[in-house]
Amino acid sequence: MTQSFDIAVIGATGTVGETLVQILEERDFPVGSLHLLASSESAGHSVPFRGKNLRVREVDEFDFSKVQLVFFAAGPAVTLSFASRATAAGCSLIDLSGALPADQAPQVVPEANAHVLVGMKKPFQVSSPSPSATTLAVVLAPLLGIIDLQRINLTASLAVSAQGREAVTELARQTAELLNVRPLEPSFFDRQMAFNLLAQVGKPDEQGHTLLEKRLVREVRQVMALPSLKISVTCIQAPVFFGDSYSVTLQACDEVDLAQVNAALEDAPGIELVEAGDYPTAVGDAVGQDVVYVGRVRRGIDDPSELNLWLTSDNVRKGAALNAVQVAELLIKDLS
Amino acid sequence: MTQSFDIAVIGATGTVGETLVQILEERDFPVGSLHLLASSESAGHSVPFRGKNLRVREVDEFDFSKVQLVFFAAGPAVTLSFASRATAAGCSLIDLSGALPADQAPQVVPEANAHVLVGMKKPFQVSSPSPSATTLAVVLAPLLGIIDLQRINLTASLAVSAQGREAVTELARQTAELLNVRPLEPSFFDRQMAFNLLAQVGKPDEQGHTLLEKRLVREVRQVMALPSLKISVTCIQAPVFFGDSYSVTLQACDEVDLAQVNAALEDAPGIELVEAGDYPTAVGDAVGQDVVYVGRVRRGIDDPSELNLWLTSDNVRKGAALNAVQVAELLIKDLS
Numbered sequence: 001m002t003q004s005f006d007i008a009v010i011g012a013t014g015t016v017g018e019t020l021v022q023i024l025e026e027r028d029f030p031v032g033s034l035h036l037l038a039s040s041e042s043a044g045h046s047v048p049f050r051g052k053n054l055r056v057r058e059v060d061e062f063d064f065s066k067v068q069l070v071f072f073a074a075g076p077a078v079t080l081s082f083a084s085r086a087t088a089a090g091c092s093l094i095d096l097s098g099a100l101p102a103d104q105a106p107q108v109v110p111e112a113n114a115h116v117l118v119g120m121k122k123p124f125q126v127s128s129p130s131p132s133a134t135t136l137a138v139v140l141a142p143l144l145g146i147i148d149l150q151r152i153n154l155t156a157s158l159a160v161s162a163q164g165r166e167a168v169t170e171l172a173r174q175t176a177e178l179l180n181v182r183p184l185e186p187s188f189f190d191r192q193m194a195f196n197l198l199a200q201v202g203k204p205d206e207q208g209h210t211l212l213e214k215r216l217v218r219e220v221r222q223v224m225a226l227p228s229l230k231i232s233v234t235c236i237q238a239p240v241f242f243g244d245s246y247s248v249t250l251q252a253c254d255e256v257d258l259a260q261v262n263a264a265l266e267d268a269p270g271i272e273l274v275e276a277g278d279y280p281t282a283v284g285d286a287v288g289q290d291v292v293y294v295g296r297v298r299r300g301i302d303d304p305s306e307l308n309l310w311l312t313s314d315n316v317r318k319g320a321a322l323n324a325v326q327v328a329e330l331l332i333k334d335l336s
Numbered sequence: 337m338t339q340s341f342d343i344a345v346i347g348a349t350g351t352v353g354e355t356l357v358q359i360l361e362e363r364d365f366p367v368g369s370l371h372l373l374a375s376s377e378s379a380g381h382s383v384p385f386r387g388k389n390l391r392v393r394e395v396d397e398f399d400f401s402k403v404q405l406v407f408f409a410a411g412p413a414v415t416l417s418f419a420s421r422a423t424a425a426g427c428s429l430i431d432l433s434g435a436l437p438a439d440q441a442p443q444v445v446p447e448a449n450a451h452v453l454v455g456m457k458k459p460f461q462v463s464s465p466s467p468s469a470t471t472l473a474v475v476l477a478p479l480l481g482i483i484d485l486q487r488i489n490l491t492a493s494l495a496v497s498a499q500g501r502e503a504v505t506e507l508a509r510q511t512a513e514l515l516n517v518r519p520l521e522p523s524f525f526d527r528q529m530a531f532n533l534l535a536q537v538g539k540p541d542e543q544g545h546t547l548l549e550k551r552l553v554r555e556v557r558q559v560m561a562l563p564s565l566k567i568s569v570t571c572i573q574a575p576v577f578f579g580d581s582y583s584v585t586l587q588a589c590d591e592v593d594l595a596q597v598n599a600a601l602e603d604a605p606g607i608e609l610v611e612a613g614d615y616p617t618a619v620g621d622a623v624g625q626d627v628v629y630v631g632r633v634r635r636g637i638d639d640p641s642e643l644n645l646w647l648t649s650d651n652v653r654k655g656a657a658l659n660a661v662q663v664a665e666l667l668i669k670d671l672s
Contacts, residue, residue, distance in 0.1 A: 153568070155491040155583040157533055171531075172515065179512055191620050195507075197493055197574060197581045199615035199632050199646040208612070208634030208644075217637050232489070232636050234583045234644060238533060239575055245533045247491040247570045247583075276544065279535035284527050296535050296570070298544030301553050303566050308544075310535040310570070 004032035005332055006067040008091075010082065011074030012036035012056050013045050015161055016096060020073055020321040021049050027325060030332065037062055038074070064089035068335055071324055072097055083125070092124035092335060094324045098215050100127055107222045109134050110326045111270040112141035117330050124331050130212065131244060131319025132156050132235065133219035135311055138292045138318075140224055142268035143250070146260045147307065151230040151251040156216070157238040158201060159282065159315050160193065168241055175239075189237070198237040210235060243282025244319065246311040255304040258297065265294055270318075273297070279310055286312040290322055340368035341668055342403040344427075346418065347410030348372035348392050349381050351497055352432060356409055356657040357385055363661060366668065373398055374410070400425035404671055407660055408433055419461075428460035428671060430660045434551050436463055443558045445470050446662045447606040448477035453666050460667050466548065467580060467655025468492050468571065469555035471647055474628045474654075476560055478604035479586070482596045483643060487566040487587040492552070493574040494537060495618065495651050496529065504577055511575075525573075534573040546571060579618025580655065582647040591640040594633065601630055606654075609633070615646055622648040626658055 007024070011017040017038075024031055036047055037059040046053040059078065064070065064086045072079040076099035083100060086093050095105055105125035106116050117126070129137065136154070143149070160167040166188050174194035177184050184192055191198070202210045217231045238245070250256075265273045272291040274280050280293030292313040300306030313319050343360070347353040353374075360367055372383055373395040382389040395414065400406065400422045408415040412435035419436060422429050431441055441461035442452050453462070465473065472490070479485070496503040502524050510530035513520050520528055527534070538546045553567045574581070586592075601609045608627040610616050616629030628649045636642030649655050 153489040153585050157493070175511060176515055179508065179515065191617060195576050196617050196619040197576065198617060199581070199583075204613055204632075204634075207637075208632060209637055214637060230636065230639050230642075232585050232639070232642055232644065234632070234646070236581075236583065240531050240533065245535070245572075247535075247572065249489050249568050277540055281527060281532050281534060283532040296540075296544060298540075300566070300568050301543075301545055301550060303568070306566075306568055308568065308570060 002030050004030040005069055005335060006032045006035070008035040008037055008062065008064070008067045008070040010037045010059050010070060010072050010078060012047050013038045013042040014073060015164060015316050016320045017073040018047055019316050020071055020324060021047055023317070023321050023325045025050055027329070029325065029328065033066070035062065035067060039078070064091045067091055069093070069328060069331070071328070073321070073324070087123045087125060090123055092122065092331060094126050094128055094327055094331075096128045096320055096324055098127065098130060098219070100125065102127070102222050107133070107219045108327050109137040109223050109323060110330060111268070112137040113223050113225065114330055124335070126327050126331065128320065128324040128327055129219040129223060130215050131162065131313070131315040132158070132216045132246070133223065134319050134323045135244065135246065135292050135313040136220050136248070137223040138270045139265070139294060139309065139311055140220070142264040142271070143261065144224065146264055147250065147256055148253040149226070149229065149250055150253050151232070153232045153249040153251070154234070155247045156233065156235045157197075157240070157245045158235055159240045159242050159244055160237065161242045162315050171239055171241060193237065194239055196239060199234070201235045201237050240282055242314065242316065243286045244313055244315045245282050248309045248311060250307040250309070252305045252307065256299055256307045258299060261307060262297060265297070280312045282312045286314050286318070288317065289314055290318055292318060338366050340366040341405055341671060342368045342371070344371040344373055344398065344400070344403045344406040346373045346395050346406060346408050346414060348383055349374050349378040350409060351500060351652050352656045353409040354383055355652050356407055356660060357383055359653070359657050359661045361386055363665070365661065365664065369402070371398065371403060375414070400427045403427055405429070405664060405667070407664075409657070409660070423459045423461060426459055428458065428667060430462050430464055430663055430667075432464045432656055432660055434463065434466060434555070436461065438463070438558050443469070443555045444663050445473040445559050445659060446666060447604070448473040449559050449561065450666055458671075460671070462663050462667065464656065464660040464663055465555040465559060466551050467498065467649070467651040468494070468552045468582070469559065470655050470659045471580065471582065471628050471649040472556050472584070473559040474606045475601070475630060475645065475647055476556070478600040478607070479597065480560065482600055483586060483592055484589040485562070485565065485586055486589050487568070489568045489585040489587070490570070491583045492569065492571045493533070493576070493581045494571055495576045495578050495580055496573065497578050498651050507575060507577060529573065530575055532575060535570070537571050537573050576618055578650065578652065579622045580649055580651045581618050584645045584647060586643040586645070588641045588643065592635055592643045594635060597643060598633060601633070616648045618648045622650050622654070624653065625650055626654060628654060
């Protein structure tokens with residue numbers, strides 16, 4: 001008889017929360033009872049799970065002692081409000097909001113640093129990193145053994161779905177208006193998003209860096225255990241509904257052995273390496289998939305110590321919901 | 337009395353050629369007679385110039401001794417077929433196709449290396465670089481005196497108009513089909529371009545680099561007179577009709593002085609620096625404009641020797657047609 005676990009998902013009506021519930025079902029996660037929670041506005045909605053529609057309830061009134069594990073898939077404010085109540089009730093948690101400090105809830109990407117979970121004390125507290133950090137960590141993990149990494153340069157072109165359903169609707173609306181040659185009045189985004197690229201996602205600090213960019217750098221360093229790795233990052237908003245794309249340059253100390261790189265990527269878990277000469281796209285390959293797609297693997301035009309890559313991944317699924325469930329699959333071995 | 341010049345434009349019906357004719361008019365270029373030329377398929381069309389519709393004629397039958405200056409705004413094959421006929425007739429030329437070697441026709445961006453034209457022998461032969469190289473050169477020129485540049489890392493998100501009118505139509509068609517939930521059958525592009533990013537523009541060589549990427553590196557090095565500058569570049573195709581966007585990292589040897597950088601960009605010709613905290617977009621700022629827009633000027637998150645920039649420019653206008661006319665404005669001083 002397999003043991004089962006009572007689980008809560010907070011933010012169950014959001015894009016990530018809903019996908020998380022779907023993945024728990026797809027992967028036959030040993031769920032006993034499932035409690036779907038959200039803010040008061042979303043409570044009352046229902047989400048399908050194993051053939052039934054489960055009613056979403058208000059997180060404020062939830063008794064955390066009813067569950068052994070809770071996923072925080074809402075914003076950082078929600079995590080900060082309820083995390084201590086959950087752990088005080090003896091409940092383990094996986095946070096997807098980035099709200100908790102690394103020494104309280106380490107960032108974990110199973111393909112890269114599952115070892116962090118070994119010997120962790122109950123109730124477990126783990127963070128699932130931002131989609132960009134998760135994607136990058138999955139690809140860096142098999143490469144660190146074979147290249148002496150000095151610096152990463154990254155332009156991340158993010159899908160609007162990272163900003164929720166309203167952003168998705170607004171991209172569609174703007175596009176339709178423009179195709180119908182009607183005057184555009186942007187809402188949600190502060191300017192035209194359709195057929196355009198926005199150079200920053202969120203407000204920059206005094207130095208010009210956005211929260212998202214700083215979070216990415218912090219999380220990648222923590223997951224890869226490279227606290228002083230130099231990472232240069234620009235996160236831009238692309239007129240794409242689902243799926244993130246990454247133009248990545250890894251600068252190594254020595255000449256990069258491309259055959260070794262290709263072999264390592266080919267063998268690594270969580271990665272699909274596309275054929276040389278071809279390349280993956282967010283929409284055509286990554287969306288709905290459980291792997292990070294890697295293509296355009298090449299050295300610098302005349303710098304053999306440079307490795308260039310193009311990555312695409314499903315920001316909602318592989319970048320967020322699936323990674324959290326993969327962490328949970330490792331945790332439940334010690335949760336019984 | 338101002339002297340006027342008889343001029344030919346080859347490729348006059350293309351996006352760049354048509355814009356070039358428009359710019360000659362806008363800038364009151366001292367045009368005597370204007371001869372619009374194209375391949376046999378496009379001959380017979382007409383293009384407006386100074387209130388008249390000028391008939392486009394076949395380039396094959398053109399007598400180059402009728403003009404003093406010719407713009408080659410068609411593909412490289414057309415330049416290779418007719419450049420020697422033009423120069424044999426004593427006619428100076430400006431090539432926008434990238435077909436001619438640097439020792440025959442040096443790449444010139446007036447904001448960066450106008451001095452190359454000094455003392456050049458008639459008939460003049462000059463190349464106007466690719467839109468990406470032109471944009472980058474305009475921005476690098478004022479910075480080279482104040483940062484000790486070691487390496488450039490660049491992701492260029494290119495508009496579909498760089499591939500001509502058919503590409504523009506196809507992006508609109510694909511978008512409409514998808515919004516109407518009709519099955520998508522891509523043509524022109526080999527896959528879905530709408531709401532997607534394509535990681536390479538053109539076929540890569542055995543090392544994985546595209547012609548466009550190699551051309552950009554070669555041209556930037558030549559214009560900046562930095563033959564061994566390390567440039568790492570990825571050119572991607574964005575679902576944008578007009579206007580290119582560039583995520584750029586400049587790696588310097590020493591700490592970058594941001595105040596100096598901002599002052600240099602503020603004063604430089606051909607550049608519009610947007611306010612700190614804001615950023616320019618291709619559609620909202622660059623399209624139809626004569627300058628390269630620069631924003632998100634910032635150092636590395638914790639590397640003061642790194643300078644990050646976001647650039648946007650009108651690929652057809654500032655990147656191509658306008659640069660060629662600016663070169664011509666300098667040349668005619670010595671053409672009389």
